[in-house]
Amino acid sequence: MALRAFEKADYDLLIRWIDSEELNYQWGGPNFNFPLNRKQLDDHCAKPEVIPLVFVHKGINAGYVELFKLSESKSRVCRVFVSNDFRGQGIAKLMLQQLIELAHIDHNAQVLSLAVFERNTVAKKCYESLGFQVTSHQSGTRSFGGEPWDLLLMEKWL
Template identity: 65%
Template sequence: MELRAFEKEDYELLIGWIDSDKLNYLWGGPKFEFPLNFEQISRHCTQPEVLPFIFVVSGENAGYIELFKVAESHFRICRVFVSSGFRGQGISKQMLGQLIELAKEKYTTNVLSLAVFEQNTVARNCYESLGFSVISYEVGTRSFEGEEWGLLHMEKRL
């Protein structure tokens, strides 16, 4: 299992994975419109502060994850996604573990932060098991199909 750089050749893979409006919103929040397309991904991933990765398991592409540079020693984990064929196998925890190590070793990160929708209890439990704690709660800023989604901000000091 390893993280590798997300390249232009991988855009179609990600587009295929994000196959519904709700999944698109869960993955990318309001930043991306469904259907996801090459232009949106390119515009996002070519920003210098965005560091996107593919997680490879036994030679197969299993997930996508990003680091976003907030400040010199503060990065944000964004857009965590595990493809449907790999869900329920603990892949997200392994992918996040590798990303945390990479952030610490390669980017000398002291603080990792992230945001997760309150109702995404599987993701929240995974983050908490890796040492992330809720530092704030945001309500009234995100909604999907008329349903309000609370946003939890979490942080881990390295």
């Protein structure tokens, strides 16, 4: 089990995983249009503050996650995704544990933040189990299909 750099050769993998408009919105918020494509990924991954990663479990690509550098001591966990074949196996927690260690050791992060849709209770429980705490609640800033999707902002001090 290890995180490795997400590369152009992995674009099609992520494009296959993000296979619906709703999943695209849950994963990428308003930053990506569905269907996800190589140009969107190329433009996004070219940003110097974006550190995109693939989680490999038993030799198989199992998930995707980003570390987004906000400052020298603050980073943000973004776009957490676990492949359907690995859901319900604790892969997200393993992937995030490695990301937290990477953020702290390799990127000197003192604080990690993230945003999760309130309706994504499985993800929220996973983040809480890793020590993230809700710091604020945003209503009315996001919606999908005419339905509001409230955001929870969470933080963890390292």
